Amino acid sequence: DSGVTQTPKHLITATGQRVTLRCSPRSGDLSVYWYQQSLDQGLQFLIQYYNGEERAKGNILERFSAQQFPDLHSELNLSSLELGDSALYFCASSVFGSGIPPSTDTQYFGPGTRLTVL
C-alpha cells in the first residue's frame, strides 16, 4: 500500500460527459502529479500541483483541468469526453515539489482510476 488513494477505481461514462477523479496524497506529501496511460499514447505526464499551486503542465488537453485543495487532495476534471480519453489515470505524490529531488525523496503512486468512455 503506497498510501496514495484514488477514487473511483472504475468509471464508465458516455461521450460528451464530464467526470471528476479524486486523489489523496500520502500524509506529509505536498506534491501531486497526474498521469494518463492509454494503449494509443502510452504513459503521459499531465499536470503537477504543489501545496495548492500548479507547478508544471504536460500533455494535458484544454478539456481537462485539475486543482489541489487546502487539505492537499487533488481532483482531475475531464469534460466533453471522447472515446480516446479512455485510459488509466494515475496520480502520484512526493514531498519534493520542484528542481532536483534529493536521493532520499521518492514518488508514490495510487492504484489508478480506469475510465471507459462509451
Added chain:
Amino acid sequence: AQSVTQLGSHVSVSEGALVLLRCNYSSSVPPYLFWYVQYPNQGLQLLLKYTTGATLVKGINGFEAEFKKSETSFHLTKPSAHMSDAAEYFCAVSDSGGYQKVTFGTGTKLQVIP
C-alpha cells in the same frame, strides 16, 4: 525535445539469470533519468532515479542502473532474476530534474521463466 527509447518491448529471462533492460535517451540538456515498474494490474512504482552525482544508481528490489553519457544510455540491471520481477518497466527522462514533465518510454515487459 527529450525522448527515451526502450529496446525490446518484451524480454524473457530464466529465473536466476541476469536481467538487462535497455534504455537510450535523447536530451538537449543534461538529463535526469528514471526507471519505473508496473506490476500486473497495479500502479507504478519508482525503482530508481539518476539526478546528479554517482552514475551508478542503486534502486529497490536489487535493481541498479548506470548513466553513461558517452553512450546516452541508462540500462537497468539485476544480477539474478526472481519470479516476482515479472512486470512492465518504463524508462523516463526529465530535463527539469524533478518528477514533473517526464517523458516515458514505451515500456518493456519482463517475463521470468522458472
